[in-house]
Amino acid sequence: MMTTRLETCACFCGAITAEIQGEPFWICYDHDDDCRRAIGSPLTIWVGYKTSQFQLKRGKPKAFSKTRGVSRTFCSNCGTSIGYSDEGIAGEIYLTLGFFDHPEHFPPAAHAYWQLKLPWIEFADKLPPY
Numbered sequence: 057m058m059t060t061r062l063e064t065c066a067c068f069c070g071a072i073t074a075e076i077q078g079e080p081f082w083i084c085y086d087h088d089d090d091c092r093r094a095i096g097s098p099l100t101i102w103v104g105y106k107t108s109q110f111q112l113k114r115g116k117p118k119a120f121s122k123t124r125g126v127s128r129t130f131c132s133n134c135g136t137s138i139g140y141s142d143e144g145i146a147g148e149i150y151l152t153l154g155f156f157d158h159p160e161h162f163p164p165a166a167h168a169y170w171q172l173k174l175p176w177i178e179f180a181d182k183l184p185p186y
């Protein structure tokens with residue numbers, strides 16, 4: 057029997073929950089400095105889906121935009137970073153690894169913005185940097 061993959065998500069306080077159906081098309085480390093500051097972490101792992109796969113189950117994230125066309129969402133109660141979307145890639149949503157109930161399901165496939173990686177972070181993987 058074929059079953060559709062279902063992943064569940066929640067912020068730190070639990071006010072915002074979501075479900076995602078199907079496979080992500082993108083799982084990637086991100087060493088970008090904008091994301092570093094927005095997330096508050098030395099690097100980020102984004103999991104990308106089509107917005108049609110994503111469904112909020114509880115609560116409503118707050119959105120913030122600094123770069124035109126780019127929206128970052130977070131829980132206004134506990135501050136958990138949730139998603140990233142960009143008008144230039146409409147129809148796609150990128151979710152922070154930490155928002156997932158099972159982050160171990162999402163091994164990254166590559167390193168984005170490798171040139172912005174902090175110098176004291178080292179990886180034993182052989183994933184392609186770009």
Ligand SMILES: [Zn+2]
Pocket residue numbers: 067068069070071072131132133134135136
């Ligand atoms: Zn929260």
